[in-house]
Amino acid sequence: MALFSHPSFDHHEQIMFVHDEASGLKAIIAVHDTTLGPAVGGCRMWPYESEQDAINDVLRLSRGMTYKNALAGLEFGGGKSVIIGDPKSDKSEALFRAFGRFVDSLGGRYYSAEDVGITTADIMIAHQETPYMAGLEGKSGDPSPYTALGTFLGIKAAVKHQRGIDSLEGIKVAVQGLGHVGFHLCRHLHDAGAKLVVCDLSETQLERARTEFGAEVVALDEIYRQDVDVYAPCALGATINDTTIPQLKATIVAGCANNQLAEPRHGEVLKEKGILYAPDYVINAGGIINVSFERDYNADKAEAKVRKIYDTLLTIFNEADNSGKTTAVVADEMARAIIEKARK
Ligand code: NAD
Numbered sequence: 001m002a003l004f005s006h007p008s009f010d011h012h013e014q015i016m017f018v019h020d021e022a023s024g025l026k027a028i029i030a031v032h033d034t035t036l037g038p039a040v041g042g043c044r045m046w047p048y049e050s051e052q053d054a055i056n057d058v059l060r061l062s063r064g065m066t067y068k069n070a071l072a073g074l075e076f077g078g079g080k081s082v083i084i085g086d087p088k089s090d091k092s093e094a095l096f097r098a099f100g101r102f103v104d105s106l107g108g109r110y111y112s113a114e115d116v117g118i119t120t121a122d123i124m125i126a127h128q129e130t131p132y133m134a135g136l137e138g139k140s141g142d143p144s145p146y147t148a149l150g151t152f153l154g155i156k157a158a159v160k161h162q163r164g165i166d167s168l169e170g171i172k173v174a175v176q177g178l179g180h181v182g183f184h185l186c187r188h189l190h191d192a193g194a195k196l197v198v199c200d201l202s203e204t205q206l207e208r209a210r211t212e213f214g215a216e217v218v219a220l221d222e223i224y225r226q227d228v229d230v231y232a233p234c235a236l237g238a239t240i241n242d243t244t245i246p247q248l249k250a251t252i253v254a255g256c257a258n259n260q261l262a263e264p265r266h267g268e269v270l271k272e273k274g275i276l277y278a279p280d281y282v283i284n285a286g287g288i289i290n291v292s293f294e295r296d297y298n299a300d301k302a303e304a305k306v307r308k309i310y311d312t313l314l315t316i317f318n319e320a321d322n323s324g325k326t327t328a329v330v331a332d333e334m335a336r337a338i339i340e341k342a343r344k
Contacts, residue, residue: 001052005197008059013039014109015059019096024090027099028054029081030062032109035339037080038108040134040288041065042115043099043123047086058082060259065288067335068281073305074292079110087117096122100129113143113291117215121292125214133288140294143287146302148184150286150309151256154208154278155189155230157313158252169193172228174250176214177235181256181284185234186213195299200235224248238262240277245269251290254278269326271320278313285309 002010014031031039040060046056058080066078085091086307103112103126107219113135114123127133151217159171171194175182178200186196186209196215199222200206209215218226224239230249233239237259245266253260253275255282261267262304270277286306293302316334320327 001055003055004183006055006059008056008063010058010059011291012062014106016102018099018102020095020102023092023094023098024085025095025098025102026057026084027081027102028084029106029110029112030057030079030087031100031106032057032062032080033066033339034077034109035343036066036077037071038111038132039065039077040069040074040111040113040291041078041080042113042135043118043153044085044115045083045085045087045091045117045122047090048082048084051084054082054084062259064258064281066339067104067332068285068288070335070338071282072285072289072292073308074288076111076288076292081110081114081336084119091122093125096125097129097174100126100133102130104130106132134291134294136294140290140297140302142180143208144180144291144308145184146286146290147256147284148188148286149303150289150306151181151185151232151234151254152188152192152281153310153314154283155232155252155254155308156192157310158230158254158276158278161314161317167193170195171230172197172221172232173232173233174198174199174218174223174226174228175232176223176239176255177233177257178202180236181287183209183235185217185232185256190214195260197223197226197228216311226250233257235258240266240270242266242269245273245275248273248275250275252276252278254283255280256284258284259329260325264328267326271326276317277327279316279328282312282316282331283309 016029062080069076174197190213230252232255241262290302
């Protein structure tokens with residue numbers, strides 16, 4: 001099992017494999033880079049098919065957090081953790097307490113928070129064992145509405161750049177996933193006059209989107225070939241791949257999911273097809289920006305900083321046009337430049 005030579009290893013400072021026999025906890029905590037500050041990134045719980053899948057996920061996600069935090073202008077490094085297990089059946093107080101103790105053992109080099117499969121309640125249990133948890137109840141709280149706001153503004157920036165218009169009136173958006181972020185995003189889009197096509201596994205969420213936003217519902221695998229302006233992936237990673245790209249009629253890909261490109265080369269394939277891609281870790285930084293205000297929480301200041309995602313994306317789109325590089329490459333280069341400057 002490759003680790004130091006893994007494609008996403010990318011100079012990770014520390015990777016910790018942790019196990020607690022009593023609670024059954026098996027987790028990986030990855031600290032990618034602490035140049036800008038303590039590594040901050042959520043914890044994901046997922047029934048990974050193999051340990052290699054868990055390693056792939058945590059390395060890619062923690063590296064992404066370094067870049068996301070840098071470009072969002074936060075004094076945070078990047079890290080992430082994954083718990084190997086089924087969030088529907090494998091959760092217990094003992095498991096999250098054990099996880100909290102392992103995070104605590106890093107002495108503040110890594111702060112965890114909620115991510116897919118994890119709730120704020122789980123984080124509050126872990127917090128009983130360590131101060132190094134973020135996104136706590138009664139503080140900055142659920143990050144999803146801020147992630148949704150940033151994603152909405154990212155879609156606006158992409159439409160502005162590509163079509164030269166400030167309004168989303170009549171713009172058609174295919175939203176894949178109506179979870180914590182996707183549903184809030186639909187509300188913003190609907191309020192702005194956009195037309196929605198949606199899919200999800202949950203009948204309840206689909207029904208809500210139909211009645212509250214007049215959304216058209218399509219089957220899961222039909223979402224890619226919809227005749228829309230924007231495809232907004234808000235469920236899973238790696239949905240931009242060799243199978244889906246040929247189906248896309250949208251000329252903009254802008255959504256909140258992490259790791260949208262199955263492989264880095266898919267950024268180039270999108271560009272060749274004339275599809276404008278809003279790099280995932282830039283457009284979905286609203287939640288972590290909100291969390292960054294946790295110590296002395298101020299919702300107005302948090303929202304003002306989330307709104308800067310619009311300008312950051314316009315800068316990336318313009319630089320990509322000027323340089324001929326993909327938006328993903330431009331975002332990575334900008335993030336690396338921020339970190340290098342801080343290192344010096
Ligand atoms: P969530 O678990 O609340 O929602 C995901 C939704 O996707 C669920 O409603 C689920 O039923 C649906 N779904 C699952 N498989 C699907 C499929 N094949 N097709 C269509 N829908 C499917 O998660 P979330 O918090 O809304 O996050 C969504 C994505 O955004 C994730 O990739 C997450 O990593 C990323 N993200 C979230 C935040 C945040 O603040 N929550 C921040 C940054 C990035």
